[in-house]
Amino acid sequence: MSWEKICGVSDVPENALEKFEVNGIELVVANYGGGFRAFPPRCPHMEEALCDSAVLFDGMLTCTKHLWQWDMGSGEKTGIAEKELLFYDVKQEGGDLYAQVDEALVYEDDDDEDEDEDDEDFFNAD
Amino acid sequence: MPARNHKQWSAKPDLELGEWVDSRIYSDEEIFEEELDKLWKKSWIALCHESELPEPYDFRTGIIAREPVIMVRGPDNKVRAFLNVCPHRGMTIERRPSGSFAPAQPSGNPKHMTCLFHAWQFDMKGNCVDIPRQKEGYQDRLDKSSQGLRALRCEVKYGGFVWVCLDDHTEFNVETWAAGAMDCIKDSLDAEPLELIHYHKAIIDCNYKLWHDTNSEFYHDYMHYHNRITGFNDDYFQRECSAYDNGHVNVGTFTVNYEEYDVAEDRGTLSFPNLPPDNWYMVDMFPGLNFNLRGSVVRMDLMTPLSANQVMIEFRGFGLKSDSPEDRAHRIQHHNSIWGPLGRNLHEDLIGVAGQGTTMTPKSEPRRILHGRHEGAYIHDEIGMRHFYESWGKKMDRLPSDPEQKYKAGKVMGPEMPPAKGLSTFAGKGA
Numbered sequence: 145m146s147w148e149k150i151c152g153v154s155d156v157p158e159n160a161l162e163k164f165e166v167n168g169i170e171l172v173v174a175n176y177g178g179g180f181r182a183f184p185p186r187c188p189h190m191e192e193a194l195c196d197s198a199v200l201f202d203g204m205l206t207c208t209k210h211l212w213q214w215d216m217g218s219g220e221k222t223g224i225a226e227k228e229l230l231f232y233d234v235k236q237e238g239g240d241l242y243a244q245v246d247e248a249l250v251y252e253d254d255d256d257e258d259e260d261e262d263d264e265d266f267f268n269a270d
Numbered sequence: 271m272p273a274r275n276h277k278q279w280s281a282k283p284d285l286e287l288g289e290w291v292d293s294r295i296y297s298d299e300e301i302f303e304e305e306l307d308k309l310w311k312k313s314w315i316a317l318c319h320e321s322e323l324p325e326p327y328d329f330r331t332g333i334i335a336r337e338p339v340i341m342v343r344g345p346d347n348k349v350r351a352f353l354n355v356c357p358h359r360g361m362t363i364e365r366r367p368s369g370s371f372a373p374a375q376p377s378g379n380p381k382h383m384t385c386l387f388h389a390w391q392f393d394m395k396g397n398c399v400d401i402p403r404q405k406e407g408y409q410d411r412l413d414k415s416s417q418g419l420r421a422l423r424c425e426v427k428y429g430g431f432v433w434v435c436l437d438d439h440t441e442f443n444v445e446t447w448a449a450g451a452m453d454c455i456k457d458s459l460d461a462e463p464l465e466l467i468h469y470h471k472a473i474i475d476c477n478y479k480l481w482h483d484t485n486s487e488f489y490h491d492y493m494h495y496h497n498r499i500t501g502f503n504d505d506y507f508q509r510e511c512s513a514y515d516n517g518h519v520n521v522g523t524f525t526v527n528y529e530e531y532d533v534a535e536d537r538g539t540l541s542f543p544n545l546p547p548d549n550w551y552m553v554d555m556f557p558g559l560n561f562n563l564r565g566s567v568v569r570m571d572l573m574t575p576l577s578a579n580q581v582m583i584e585f586r587g588f589g590l591k592s593d594s595p596e597d598r599a600h601r602i603q604h605h606n607s608i609w610g611p612l613g614r615n616l617h618e619d620l621i622g623v624a625g626q627g628t629t630m631t632p633k634s635e636p637r638r639i640l641h642g643r644h645e646g647a648y649i650h651d652e653i654g655m656r657h658f659y660e661s662w663g664k665k666m667d668r669l670p671s672d673p674e675q676k677y678k679a680g681k682v683m684g685p686e687m688p689p690a691k692g693l694s695t696f697a698g699k700g701a
Contacts, residue, residue, distance in 0.1 A: 187379075189379075190380075190381075190382060190391065190399070191381055192374060192379045192380065209377075209378075210400070266421070267421075268439065
């Protein structure tokens with residue numbers, strides 16, 4: 145595991161979300177006031193782009209599509225969220241922010257896994 | 271014969287059953303409604319082409335018999351069709367003609383179809399994957415897993431056309447539905463991927479069958495002196511019409527003399543794969559679909575009946591996906607010079623059927639529409655229409671020449687004629 149420089153600390157103002165790419169891997173950096181978090185760019189619910197659609201306020205990250213929320217301080221899901229966010233480890237050194245992004249964190253995809261439905265039985269089923 | 275009074279005008283013509291129809295089949299609203307159910311909802315319709323939804327999560331919407339249909343390409347690259355209807359409150363899910371579900375929508379997520387009304391979301395296989403506040407609203411009484419979209423039978427066939435059939439229990443797949451009618455162009459369409467190069471549509475105040483009729487006989491071309499001296503040689507009028515089961519007809523090929531056309535160039539070098547240079551086949555698929563393979567371009571007309579006296583016709587042109595930009599430009603020019611809105615012959619056909627539509631509005635006085643010419647099943651022969659209306663009569667169980675009566679077989683071929691190629695069952699005399 146190696147630390148990669150993501151950005152300057154001042155590149156992400158408080159309560160802002162910014163998207164960066166390191167080693168070909170996209171991640172979102174959140175400045176929640178108490179520190180920084182880095183996570184994959186898509187909501188684990190339905191793949192919403194969190195950088196565009198999430199709101200960061202009072203230490204709480206909220207995806208505006210279905211109001212799933214995560215506490216940035218503890219890193220845990222809260223409210224109606226059903227899945228945890230995955231985080232890259234981050235650290236501040238000097239004026240810069242570093243993260244460990246050796247490989248992309250991915251959520252288990254729970255759709256598109258069902259059997260093919262287009263056999264003859266499908267259209268003749270009761 | 272001198273001019274006729276009402277009784278004389280309404281009398282049966284001196285032709286045999288099957289050689290004319292009653293104009294009420296083009297104008298009666300009850301018959302029209304019945305056609306939607308018995309014909310359009312039972313037939314395989316090529317609603318679009320796969321090149322209109324080339325990437326995963328692309329979609330195309332369309333209509334069959336007033337039912338809104340959406341075709342989507344899944345992440346597995348398979349094209350599926352559904353009713354474009356939300357199972358919640360019956361809202362149209364997608365209102366654009368085409369686009370992509372890959373980006374997020376205002377009230378929905380990326381890679382999903384989302385109903386704008388209450389944000390129910392569906393994946394590309396039609397599964398309902400999100401009902402907002404499902405637990406709060408339905409407790410455990412209703413689960414999204416039971417709320418999938420209405421899937422429709424869908425096949426990609428004959429050069430990448432997306433065929434949809436509203437009848438779950440149809441006895442046909444696309445190939446058995448075509449019953450051999452597409453075989454004459456199949457090898458050309460399937461040789462390599464096609465791509466849409468032209469689209470326009472016309473809404474015409476006429477019954478959809480009148481557009482079919484004008485594609486079923488070509489002897490109206492003979493009446494245009496211009497055609498007879500410019501490219502439509504004697505071979506053109508020797509093209510053979512062949513009838514196939516389920517009401518389809520095709521017209522055999524001939525070699526077009528493009529050098530005799532004004533402003534036209536030879537198309538031999540750009541002619542489709544497996545097609546002799548400058549040849550031209552046409553296939554009429556029951557009840558309202560028409561394929562023309564003409565040298566360098568394929569045209570497909572899709573009719574969508576809107577009312578007894580109104581039809582939407584969508585005109586699509588296709589080239590090869592592998593075309594260089596220069597070849598593509600030539601194909602587009604070839605297409606438009608003949609079939610574009612300002613081309614050589616399309617507007618003539620539209621004027622013809624619009625004129626018929628004017629005389630056959632709902633409740634207009636019935637009259638006889640004749641298609642009794644027998645000329646060896648060549649272009650001057652009206653076998654195409656007779657065959658179509660025999661199939662129409664069987665499927666509707668109405669007699670085309672007297673639609674209040676039940677169907678009985680009429681005369682398709684002259685007694686001196688051999689059965690047309692491809693037909694396994696035959697209603698007319700001389701079979």
